[in-house]
Amino acid sequence: MNEYAPSELNEDAAEVYARDGIVCIRQAFSPSEVEFLREIAAKDMAAPSKMSEDATREGSGRFFSDTFVVKHIPELSRIVEDSSAADYASKLLQSKKINLIFDQFLIKEPGTSTPTVWHHDQTYWPVAGDQVCTMWVALDPVTKETGAVEYVKGSHRWGQRYKAESFVDKDRYKEDLPPVPDIDSMRDDLDLIMFEMQPGDVTVHHGLTVHGAPGNSRNDQSRRAYVMRMAGADVTYDPRPNLQPMLADPGIPVGAPLDSALFPVLRQ
Template identity: 25%
Template sequence: MTYRVTDEQARFYKREGFVQLDGVLTEQQLEELAACLEEVMRDHADGGDNPELERVLRMKMNTWRDSGGMAKYSLSPYLADIALQLAESSGLRLFHDQAFWKMPGDSKATPWHQDATYFPMKESDVMTMWIPLEDVNETNGCLSFVPRSHRAGKLDNVDFVKPVDLFELAKDTAAAGHEPVAVPLRRGSCTVHHGLTFHYAYANRTDKPRRVLTIVYMPEHATFDGSSRHPLTMGLNLKDGDAITGNLFPVLARRG
């Protein structure tokens, strides 16, 4: 099974910092992935003691370590190859996967943020593949992106419960003046966005959870930012500039 990213889509990603890709997963794959995700999220641990964070997102990191079924997708060479077709690096490693459920009822929007500000690598050209398990729109929590905001550079990371105004921080950057674009998706489609692209998710105003698997890819030769503290690199005795390698960060796609 292969998926060919068109030249137009690759140019769009490079220029705008995000891209929509349709028909990435089949209905059978979605049913399998949904069943695996339901299983690992039954015992979710991340953020469960923070009711305010749960209003924004219910989440679990590195589901692939808990479930062979999740590993089938999070470590998928097929999905990693799609990301590699958009990347400029020679290969891609997994940094982590993350399940995000935006719960119904008392839901809050996910504030504007840049993914790369949370990650412990010097390189900013990380990529997030965002795979919803149902149709998503502005009613149940689709993403919105600021085109070309990946050229603004790395700003501060944003607390999801008490967020700063990312647009105030970016008023004198390349992101200024670009209007956000909402990206509704049909089930089976996904988006891929650059680590510096500003993005936001609407609140879920429906009566069902909005379920998403994200896969974060980093360049094959990504290096550790010694000033960062991240749970996935703590305890690895990495020094500033060391390559982030090993079984916890496997290479999933490589050119040639």
């Protein structure tokens, strides 16, 4: 079982997360929180931060991304700090301490052909440790047609870190790591899972869980997601060359806990 109500996030759910690297929490956010996030998404797309990128490759539509959004639109602290998001992460990671690495909008507008390539997240970021997760909040109905994400269950325990691949500039990342294997050719040998979601549902996946998604083939429906990248107590600062750009230097030593203005503590 990989699907839970918020009230069901107990030790069994944490064990499933630890084993599979992916769970779905149904109706984790209220309709009012979803509507608030939709309003902020529209505000951010109308006036993006300096961290925004258009991840659209060849083809149609628009794949919009913006990171460290709460630093750009402080109203988002209502979700980052005051919602149950960090509590969900705390229960699944089994960590009383939770830091925010960054938050993000990932929006595939109607008719966006750009896929999300197979990848895992953690090698993009200057962090080390096991308690790293991504919380992906659906703001629209999510189906295979609109670009539902597929996850390779257990891939976070393969003992392998893969080279990050840029959605914008294929030459951005240069870390000496192997590429993600050809997941599509391995489907018969892997345990893949995909969740069709309603607004307010969330997925939480481990930082090393391999995942990918198709484009949004619907011409009448966006696929808007608000994403929080979070870390538990075992995570430390691990800067390396040619990583995903961070908003600022956090001003902490290599190997230190993330606690800083850039990576704030949400729960302690």
